[in-house]
Amino acid sequence: MSARDQLLVVIDPVARRTDGESVRIAKDVLGAGAAVRICLPEGPEEFAKALVRRGARRPVVIGDDRALLRAVTVLHRERGLGSCAVSVVPVGTSHVLSRSLGVPSGAVAAARAVLEGVERRLDLLVDDSDGVVLGNLRIPPVTSPAAGGTAVDGRPWLRTCQSFVRTLARPARVASAPGPAPARLRVEADGVVVVDLDQPVEGVSVRPGADGLAEVEVRPTSVGAAAGPLRARGRTITVSGADFRYRADAVVGGPVRTRTWSVRTGAWGLTLPR
Incomplete structure (x- = not known):
């Protein structure tokens, strides 16, 4: 029996708790x-x-x-x-990533892809702390310091009194929650500055491309006329x-305060339908 026909099937505890029926179908x-070892x-x-001690068996999650x-x-x-x-056989709470990578939905279709599919080599983003990104990296806006009941001069009782007085002094109106504040970030692609600290941004997204380069999109905060997104590509992205x-x-x-992501071309393989 070849190594391809020997599987180490690792069943995540969240999948077992949330959808035991799909887990059972996938196992069957x-x-x-194939010759299956269940973990x-x-x-x-x-x-x-379990993954480290898999031996010659193909890992299936x-x-x-x-x-x-x-x-x-x-x-x-x-x-x-x-x-x-x-x-991977997607079972559990979120399958957005696996679907975006081409893994079929449904326990039967995904399990058949494991048995009959082919390996596709994909790029990987690796950061300077050895973390990985398979699909999308997003840097959302920072939260405004004013949100969440910040004390005034270290005296929360003063804030309460001021709020009460203001309420009495003006007509009642529906309060709107403060939105997230723009972020001020320096984004570089292969050492070239895409946006600097003087330009507030609403968000940054990075994802592995198809040719060994990461694709970067920066959404500046609009002032007056709408500001379009800034796009760049590079092997190394620093924020x-x-x-x-x-x-x-x-x-x-x-x-x-700073993080660098580098593209590893074809660094990992995923079994996908033919």
Whole structure:
């Protein structure tokens, strides 16, 4: 029996809790077409150990986008992405990432793709803390410091009194929640500045392209006339400025003051339908 016909099926605990029926169907389809070893980890450590000790078996993850991202991260840090393709059967809370990568929806179709599909090599974004991005990286606007009941001069009772007096002094009206404040970030693509700190932005998005380059889109805050997005491409993307958070696929990172993402061409393989 070839290594392709031997599978290590790692079933994420979230998938088992949220949709046990789809998990059972996927197990049945996979078991009918290959020699299957089932692993039921209870947490991230057991999940990682199962993948590291997979031997010659092909890893198959039954789980949501977070489980797929976790599997690729483990294999990347163990330097195992070059020796195997990752397969996934989407079950759980979110499948946006897996669908965007071409994985079929539904337990039966996805399990059949694992058995009958082919490996496709994909680019990977790796940051300077060894985190990975498979699909989209987004830097949302920062939250306004005024939101959430900030104390005045360190005296919350004074803010309460001032608010009460203002309420008595003017007609009642519906209060609007303060929106997120624009971010001031410096974004560079291969050392070339796309936007600098003097231009507030509403958001930044980065994703791996199809030819070894990352695609960057910066949305400046409009002043007067609408400002169109700024676009660039590069192998290395650096973002710096005030503390910012970012969403890498399904995981939120930060806050950080600077972070660099580099493209690894064809760094990982995903099993997809022929």
